[in-house]
Amino acid sequence: MSDFAEFTFQGQPGYNEAAAREIIASVIPVRTIAMYCFDPRAAGAAQAVADYFGDEVYPGELLLDETGRKMGSTATVFPLIVGGGRAADALRSITVSQHLFGIERVVVVHHSFCGATSFTAEGITAAWKHEQHTDISSLYDWDGISIADFEKSLNYDVSLIRNSPGTPKHIEIYGLFYDIDSGELTEVVRDVPAEVA
Template sequence: MSKFVEFTFRAQPGYSEPAARELLTGSIPVRTIAIHCFDPRAAGIPKAVADYFGDEVYPGDLILNEDGQMVGATATVFPLVIGGGRAADALRSITVSQYLFGLERVVVVHHSFCGASSFSEEGIVDSWKREQHRDISSLYDWDGIRIADFEQSLNYDVSLIRNNPGTPKHLEIYGLFYNIDSGELTEVVRDVPAKAAP
């Protein structure tokens, strides 16, 4: 057995999955997931998303119990940092986050001068063959990795999230473009179910 098992919820006395889920939902108020690139120039995106929607909190504060243990947070925007900020790698996290916390909104943000806009499928596949001696041509859905056009990539990612069975139907999904120099967000795609529309 792992020496870290004591740090799992499941190993705690009286563990109950419904009770653990209720505890997490009550102590970590995630409402919005902000999917964005791991480029350090894009680090301002979660705060920009919080400001854009106006009713969100980022970075928020940690909540400590009487023993000084971290038991919660006040942040409502949780960043999901992925190469290129592409949604394909975020689908599992959306499903798990909905189950554990409940979500209201998923925001995909692509940023100016992203490295994912610097290569083509052919270029990376050929390079991989030469340098790694492996064929990755059928490994990925290349429309979900590279960025040839920001409007197309944001539309693609919002559609990918909306059509995934692991995405709750009530979620609002947005595709935003972030200018790394000005910090400005521009809404490109909005997919809001009719009952959630203002």
């Protein structure tokens, strides 16, 4: 067993997976995943999402036990930072977040002047073949690589999340556009199941 086993839930005496899930959900009240680009100019997106939905908390406060160990957080928004804010990179994290926290909402945020708008799927594939001598043409879904039109990319990503077997049917999914200069969010897509609306 690894030298780091003591730092895992599974390595604790009497480990019980169902009980561990209950503990995690009780000390980290995540309700919303805010998925956005790793571009530092978009770093305010998580707070903008928290503000947009009103009662959300980001980054929250750390909760400490009596010995000073970090046991949880008050954050209700979790940032999920991926290139271009594209959903294909986030699907596993959505499934895991639902399993651990019972999320209510996923928010996809694409931002102004994103680097993903500076190239095409064809262009990156051709450049990769020329520069790295590897064919990546079948590695990714071409509609999820770059961004040519924000409305199309947000609609595509919201649909990708909704149709994933790893996405719970009850969650709300939003596609928002973030202006990196003004910090303003604009709702472009709203996919809210009828029983929630």
